[in-house]
Each structure stands twice: as C-alpha cells, then as structure tokens.
Amino acid sequence: MRLEDYNPMKNEMYQVLDPTGKVVLEKDIPELDDEQLKYLYKTMLFTRTIDEKALSYQRQGRMLTYAPNLGQEAAQVGSAYSLEKEDWLAPAFRELGAWLVRGVPLKNIYLYWYGNEWGSHMPEGVKVLPVSIPIASQMQHATGIGMANNIKNEKNVVLTYVGDGGTSHGDFHEALNFASVFKSPVVFVVQNNQYAISTSRKIQTMSDNIALKATAYAMPGILVDGNDIFAMYNATKAAVDRARNGDGPTLIEAYTYRLGAHTTSDDPTKYRDDAEVEEWKKKDPILRFGEYLKGKKLIDDQWIDETKKELEKEVKDTFESIEDKSDTVIEDIFKYHYEEMPAQLKDQLDEYKSFLEGGK
Amino acid sequence: MANTLSIIQAINQALMNEMKNDDTVVVYGEDVGIEGGVFRASVDLQKTFGKERAFDTPLAESAIVGTAVGMAINGLKPVVEMQFSGFSYPAFNQIISHVARMRNRSRGQYNLPMVIRAPYGGGIRALEHHSESTEALYAQIPGLKVVIPSTPYDAKGLLIAAIRDPDPVLFWEPKRIYRAFKQEIPEEAYEIPLGKAKVIQEGDDITIVAWGAMVPDVQKAVKIVEEKGISAEVIDLRTIAPMDRESFIESVKKTGRILVVHEAPKTLGVGAEIISIVNEKAFLYLEAPPTRLTGFDTTFPLPRGEKHYIPSPERIAKTILDVVSY
Numbered sequence: 001m002r003l004e005d006y007n008p009m010k011n012e013m014y015q016v017l018d019p020t021g022k023v024v025l026e027k028d029i030p031e032l033d034d035e036q037l038k039y040l041y042k043t044m045l046f047t048r049t050i051d052e053k054a055l056s057y058q059r060q061g062r063m064l065t066y067a068p069n070l071g072q073e074a075a076q077v078g079s080a081y082s083l084e085k086e087d088w089l090a091p092a093f094r095e096l097g098a099w100l101v102r103g104v105p106l107k108n109i110y111l112y113w114y115g116n117e118w119g120s121h122m123p124e125g126v127k128v129l130p131v132s133i134p135i136a137s138q139m140q141h142a143t144g145i146g147m148a149n150n151i152k153n154e155k156n157v158v159l160t161y162v163g164d165g166g167t168s169h170g171d172f173h174e175a176l177n178f179a180s181v182f183k184s185p186v187v188f189v190v191q192n193n194q195y196a197i198s199t200s201r202k203i204q205t206m207s208d209n210i211a212l213k214a215t216a217y218a219m220p221g222i223l224v225d226g227n228d229i230f231a232m233y234n235a236t237k238a239a240v241d242r243a244r245n246g247d248g249p250t251l252i253e254a255y256t257y258r259l260g261a262h263t264t265s266d267d268p269t270k271y272r273d274d275a276e277v278e279e280w281k282k283k284d285p286i287l288r289f290g291e292y293l294k295g296k297k298l299i300d301d302q303w304i305d306e307t308k309k310e311l312e313k314e315v316k317d318t319f320e321s322i323e324d325k326s327d328t329v330i331e332d333i334f335k336y337h338y339e340e341m342p343a344q345l346k347d348q349l350d351e352y353k354s355f356l357e358g359g360k
Numbered sequence: 361m362a363n364t365l366s367i368i369q370a371i372n373q374a375l376m377n378e379m380k381n382d383d384t385v386v387v388y389g390e391d392v393g394i395e396g397g398v399f400r401a402s403v404d405l406q407k408t409f410g411k412e413r414a415f416d417t418p419l420a421e422s423a424i425v426g427t428a429v430g431m432a433i434n435g436l437k438p439v440v441e442m443q444f445s446g447f448s449y450p451a452f453n454q455i456i457s458h459v460a461r462m463r464n465r466s467r468g469q470y471n472l473p474m475v476i477r478a479p480y481g482g483g484i485r486a487l488e489h490h491s492e493s494t495e496a497l498y499a500q501i502p503g504l505k506v507v508i509p510s511t512p513y514d515a516k517g518l519l520i521a522a523i524r525d526p527d528p529v530l531f532w533e534p535k536r537i538y539r540a541f542k543q544e545i546p547e548e549a550y551e552i553p554l555g556k557a558k559v560i561q562e563g564d565d566i567t568i569v570a571w572g573a574m575v576p577d578v579q580k581a582v583k584i585v586e587e588k589g590i591s592a593e594v595i596d597l598r599t600i601a602p603m604d605r606e607s608f609i610e611s612v613k614k615t616g617r618i619l620v621v622h623e624a625p626k627t628l629g630v631g632a633e634i635i636s637i638v639n640e641k642a643f644l645y646l647e648a649p650p651t652r653l654t655g656f657d658t659t660f661p662l663p664r665g666e667k668h669y670i671p672s673p674e675r676i677a678k679t680i681l682d683v684v685s686y
Contacts, residue, residue, distance in 0.1 A: 121467040134457045144430020174423035336464040342602030
C-alpha cells in the first residue's frame with residue numbers, strides 16, 4: 001500500500017477487511033504465509049486471554065490494578081508485527097499485543113502488573129522500553145532513539161504508541177516536531193480507542209481525525225481501521241520501510257475502541273452507553289480476523305477452542321509461577337538508583353535492615 | 361603552555377576535550393550550534409565536530425531532555441543545555457519521571473549517561489525567570505546527581521566527570537561568575553570526582569559551606585572577619601546530590617560552628633539538609649546554633665531589587681560574627 005493514497009484531510013480510512021472479515025481491498029492482502037497468519041491470530045487470542053485472566057485474578061484479589069487491551073488487539077499486534085529484529089519499541093502502557101510480538105515474556109508482563117520492577121527488565125536482545133505512564137512522554141524517547149540511529153548511521157527504526165488523550169499533550173507535538181526536523185526513523189501509532197479514561201475523543205480535539213495532525217509536521221499521516229489487522233500491518237509496514245529508508249517519521253491513527261475499562265479502577269458505565277459498546281463488539285478485531293481465516297480454511301472452531309485452552313493453561317501456569325513469590329527484595333529498592341550506591345542511601349538501607357533484624 | 365581560562369571557557373574546553381575523546385558525546389539545545397550558546401559555552405563545537413554532534417534544536421525543553429533519554433538508551437552520551445535553569449520547568453516531567461528513574465525502573469538495564477547543563481543564579485541584571493537557584497528542586501529527586509562548580513578548574517574537571525558518569529547529572533553553572541576571574545588549568549582532560557566537597561580554606565572557629573557563585577562572596581567575607589581575628593574553614597560543596605556529608609561533619613567537629621550560605625530561598629533549601637545532618641552527626645560538638653544565610657522566600661526580584669536578595673559579603677561577614685560570638 002502507499003501511505004500517500006489516503007488523505008487524512010479528507011477523513012479517508014484505510015481498510016482491507018470489513019467487520020465481517022470480508023476482503024474489501026483484495027490487492028492489499030499482505031504476503032504472509034499460513035503459519036504467519038495463524039501466529040497473528042494466536043497472538044491476538046493470547047492477548048485477549050491474558051487480559052481476561054488478569055481481570056479475573058484482579059476480581060479475586062490476586063492481581064493489582066490492571067489496564068486491559070480488550071478490543072485493541074489488532075491495532076497492537078498488526079503494527080508491531082511490521083518490525084524487524086533490531087528495531088525498538090517504546091510503549092505507553094496499553095500495548096500488550098505489541099509486547100508479545102516483540103518477545104516480551106508473559107512472566108515479565110504479569111510481574112510488572114503484579115507490582116515488581118523486574119517485570120520491566122527485558123531479556124537480552126528484546127529492545128522494548130519499560131512501561132511509560134506519564135502520557136505521551138515516551139514519544140520523545142522514541143524520537144531520541146531514532147536521532148541516535150541517524151548519528152550512529154544505524155538502520156533500525158522505532159515504533160511508539162500513544163492514546164487519543166495523549167495527542168492533547170505537549171510532548172506529543174514536541175515529539176512529532178523533533179522527529180520531523182531531525183528525520184528520526186520513528187513510527188508514531190495513536191491508538192484512538194475513543195476515550196481517555198472517561199473523556200471522549202471529541203473533547204480532546206476539534207480535528208476531524210488525529211492522523212491529519214501529521215500534515216502540520218510535514219510527515220505522512222494515515223487514518224487506519226485499527227480493528228483490521230491487515231490494514232494495521234500494511235500501514236505500519238509502509239511507515240517502517242519509509243523510516244528505514246531515511247525518509248523520516250509517520251503518524252498512524254489506529255481507529256479502534258476500548259471494549260473494557262480504562263483500568264480495573266474504572267467503571268465505564270458511568271460515561272458511555274451499552275448500545276455504543278454493543279455496536280463496537282460487532283467490530284471485534286479477533287472475530288473479524290477469525291472469520292477471514294475460517295473462510296480460508298486455515299482455522300476452525302475446534303482449532304480455536306483447543307488453542308484457547310492451551311493459552312489459558314499457559315497464562316494460569318505463568319501467573320501461578322509468580323503469585324506470592326514476587327515480593328521485592330529490600331536491597332533492590334536501593335541498589336538501582338545509581339551505579340554506585342551513595343553513602344546516604346547505604347545508611348538508610350543499613351538502618352532499615354538492622355530494624356528488621358531486631359538490632360539496636 | 362599556559363591555558364588561563366574563565367569558568368565559561370573551561371566549560372567549553374571540557375566539552376571540546378570530551379567530544380574529541382569520545383565519539384558518542386553529542387551536544388545540543390537551543391542556540392547551542394551555530395551561535396555556540398547564548399553564553400558561548402558551546403562555541404566552535406559545531407565547527408569542530410559537525411552538525412551531527414553539535415546542533416540547534418526547536419525551542420522545546422521537554423523534547424530536548426526527552427530525546428536525550430532516548431539517545432542515552434541508544435548508546436550515546438548527550439550533553440544538553442537548558443538555556444537558563446528557570447526554563448527547565450517544561451522538562452521537569454522528563455527529568456523527574458524518566459531521567460531520574462530509568463535505571464531503577466528497568467532494574468539496571470537502561471542507565472542514562474547524560475548531562476543537563478544550565479546556567480543558574482542571579483546577579484546579572486536579567487529579565488524575569490533568568491535568575492533562579494533551583495538546585496534544591498532537583499537535589500531531592502532520587503536518581504539524579506546535581507553538581508555546581510565555583511572555579512574554572514573545578515568546572516572543567518567536574519563537567520568531564522559528569523559526562524563520563526554512567527548516571528544522569530544536572531550540571532548547574534553559576535552564570536554570575538562565568539567570566540569573573542581566570543585560572544590556569546591543564547589543557548588536557550582531567551576529572552574531579554563527583555560527590556566530593558573541597559576544603560578551600562582551613563580554619564578553627566567556624567565552618568562555612570557554600571557552592572557556586574556564593575563561594576567567592578564567602579571568601580570576601582572571610583577576609584573581612586579575619587581582620588577581627590576569626591579563623592574560618594570554608595567548604596565548597598561542589599556536588600549538591602549526593603552530598604559529601606563527611607566534609608562538613610568532620611569540619612564541625614573541629615570548629616563547633618556552621619554557617620551555610622546559599623542563594624536559593626531559605627525554607628526547605630539545601631542548607632536545611634546540611635544543618636539536619638550536622639545535628640544528627642555532630643550535635644555534641646556544637647557551640648552555636650547551626651545557621652543559614654540565604655536568599656529570601658520570595659520570587660527573585662527584577663534587577664532593581666536583586667542586590668537585596670543575594671547575601672552580600674558584608675552580610676555574610678556580619679552573620680559569621682554573630683555565630684562566632686553566640
């Protein structure tokens with residue numbers, strides 16, 4: 001696909017599969033083999049399963065605050081799948097599908113939400129930054145990583161995410177501007193899930209869409225059906241290729257919907273109608289892709305059931321491997337602030353340890 | 361060869377040395393490239409090392425610091441400039457939320473070898489927001505180091521140490537004395553360790569702790585009281601965080617008295633911390649109440665009022681006498 005064929009100023013949205021899984025743009029079916037297609041579906045299903053189980057654990061009082069991804073699986077999995085091994089990912093906090101695609105182990109993900117910093121320590125070779133909670137701040141890190149690539153003459157690219165609420169933030173605009181000025185090889189994906197906690201996307205901006213904001217920064221912007229995994233993969237791949245080719249950044253708006261709550265502390269019935277949610281459930285990205293794959297005879301209901309059971313077991317085993325075994329080691333609270341622990345900190349650690357040991 | 365430099369020239373030479381020694385050092389900020397900085401700290405860097413490694417950015421402090429976080433993660437050592445410390449607030453979120461935390465958040469996976477330089481302090485007849493002393497704002501944040509030099513020799517050695525440090529350093533420069541005096545210093549690179557204060561004058565009757573532009577004023581005050589037979593020990597703290605506690609604890613054990621002089625507001629300033637430490641560690645040695653002489657708890661006045669704000673050598677001298685005669 002060509003990014004320039006979709007003009008965000010005309011509010012055109014890029015779509016390959018319609019909500020029923022029917023192909024609306026035959027020429028844009030990506031060249032992925034059967035195994036790749038099944039991997040993508042399975043990863044979306046894995047994302048959903050991890051969410052469902054986390055919400056259930058949270059309700060049982062076994063998990064802490066959790067931010068579910070329900071409904072946004074295609075936006076995350078499809079975009080992240082366009083990266084190559086050496087590329088970077090600078091996430092916000094609702095990018096579970098992207099983390100999985102980029103090789104972040106579920107154990108890390110659950111450890112993070114379980115309240116232990118070791119969840120953010122990635123395995124060797126996984127170039128994924130830790131969760132960034134301050135809204136839009138991670139976009140600047142992505143831009144800086146890309147600027148460093150240019151200086152070092154390295155060809156890898158950076159994928160970063162932000163929500164629709166984040167586009168109101170100064171850091172969003174500063175990051176786009178710096179990336180454009182310095183031709184930083186970054187792909188900015190806005191997961192427009194229509195709500196920033198309770199605040200509707202309509203209150204964030206008077207623009208018809210978010211993708212058109214790219215125009216002012218002299219970069220391509222494209223509005224994409226975020227629940228269509230092929231559209232997300234193709235658009236991001238085009239942007240990634242463009243960045244790798246030295247042509248600079250791209251802004252992608254993934255038009256999607258948060259089917260669940262902002263976090264487990266949020267009650268979305270306070271600010272949106274059931275009818276609206278029901279409408280979006282019909283556009284569920286997993287249903288859509290599933291229908292397409294069934295039509296291709298790649299999967300069937302039995303395969304889905306078996307895969308789901310297998311994934312549920314993996315999630316359960318992983319959660320149980322960390323549950324009640326992940327309290328923070330006291331020294332860890334102190335020893336990672338500086339390469340060398342300052343004397344003041346050492347005194348505080350010693351005093352506390354001595355208290356715990358019942359010393360004088 | 362004689363290499364007699366002012367503080368600002370010493371800073372420039374430190375940047376030159378380190379950019380030459382280490383290809384991963386990059387310098388950027390507002391007006392840092394073609395102009396060489398509004399105070400000329402980065403003069404000739406672009407000419408010498410090219411636009412890739414010394415460059416001007418759009419006018420946005422948050423992105424200057426935020427992109428430096430990304431660069432440091434990706435293997436470079438960015439040295440970025442906040443044009444004035446009073447303009448660092450748009451970057452506050454990046455500094456506090458990410459610069460200070462990335463190492464701990466990632467359990468040591470991503471350390472950030474980066475330096476944020478900024479001129480700070482008053483006394484240059486500047487417009488509003490150009491005169492603040494903001495060290496305490498940053499010194500309380502776990503994960504940051506805050507360094508303030510007071511001489512050309514220290515400025516160069518501390519800045520080189522800051523650039524080589526594996527952790528982020530806020531390097532606050534006393535602009536009032538950028539060009540106040542020159543010193544002969546080595547032309548080649550050298551380091552002064554961070555976290556080490558310096559006793560710049562030994563004495564018996566009182567310990568005076570200061571940093572940055574207050575150091576020469578304290579030295580003037582000490583000359584005044586010497587005529588009255590008072591022997592003062594003067595400590596230049598040099599690193600605000602993490603602080604060299606032993607330097608003033610040991611000194612107070614000898615002198616029994618301490619005065620902290622700083623330009624920043626009094627309440628909850630760095631002086632309060634120093635005096636708390638003295639109370640904890642040298643209480644029984646004290647012969648007079650530990651004392652602070654500082655800026656007021658007011659907004660820094662515009663130029664017609666600034667002479668009242670910064671403690672003068674005369675006022676410092678009077679306070680020394682008050683403490684010694686308690």
